[in-house]
Amino acid sequence: MTILMILILSYFLGAIPFAYIFTYLLTGKDVRKYGSGNVGATNASRVMGFKYGLIVAGLDLLKGFIAVLIAQTLLPAGLPDYFTFLAALMAIIGHNWSVFLRFSGGKGVATTFGILLKLIPVVFIGYAIIWLVTVILTKYVSLASIIGALALPVLIYYLKGDLSLVVFSLALAGFIVIRHHSNIRRLLQGRENRMDWPPGAKKGDL
Numbered sequence: 001m002t003i004l005m006i007l008i009l010s011y012f013l014g015a016i017p018f019a020y021i022f023t024y025l026l027t028g029k030d031v032r033k034y035g036s037g038n039v040g041a042t043n044a045s046r047v048m049g050f051k052y053g054l055i056v057a058g059l060d061l062l063k064g065f066i067a068v069l070i071a072q073t074l075l076p077a078g079l080p081d082y083f084t085f086l087a088a089l090m091a092i093i094g095h096n097w098s099v100f101l102r103f104s105g106g107k108g109v110a111t112t113f114g115i116l117l118k119l120i121p122v123v124f125i126g127y128a129i130i131w132l133v134t135v136i137l138t139k140y141v142s143l144a145s146i147i148g149a150l151a152l153p154v155l156i157y158y159l160k161g162d163l164s165l166v167v168f169s170l171a172l173a174g175f176i177v178i179r180h181h182s183n184i185r186r187l188l189q190g191r192e193n194r195m196d197w198p199p200g201a202k203k204g205d206l
Helices: 002-014 018-027 041-048 050-074 082-096 109-119 121-138 141-159 163-179 181-189
Strands: none
Touching: 002 050, 002 082, 018 041, 018 050, 041 050, 050 082, 050 109, 082 109, 082 163, 109 121, 109 141, 109 163, 121 141, 141 163, 141 181, 163 181
């Protein structure tokens, strides 16, 4: 019962749509009707500006961080790590398919950052460097998210060498790549939006 409650709590924590909430409260607009239609930090920054987009990103990151923290704190001692991994994935699922938005949502990148920060800090640093360098060089947030996701299992393999973490990272990467299917299509067609850099970020997809 404890495990089930933690999984449910992780889902509902992930499902809190901060991009939608902040955009609506501050502007009266529905973030889903602008830009990519994504309920995430970069699309929120299109409507509210970079500063508020950054706040949304931080809150979405916290969802992943807190989900792992709750699982590590409340799960019975001696359980395999994959129950913590499952709680983390439930937070991603909640973010991507929020019950509060009729199962629409974001793409899970910021929430994945939060999961990695709490669970594997050294991998978080490597993942963040890859993401940031790609954004700076290409000005495509979506491409940075996809490349970071594809690099994640390799990072974990070389930095941690833990097979269970590698399998977990494949699931995280799979969610990110699948949710970016429309971005991949636009990238291949040369129609993907770029973001402004330095910030002033208005384009891309986090």
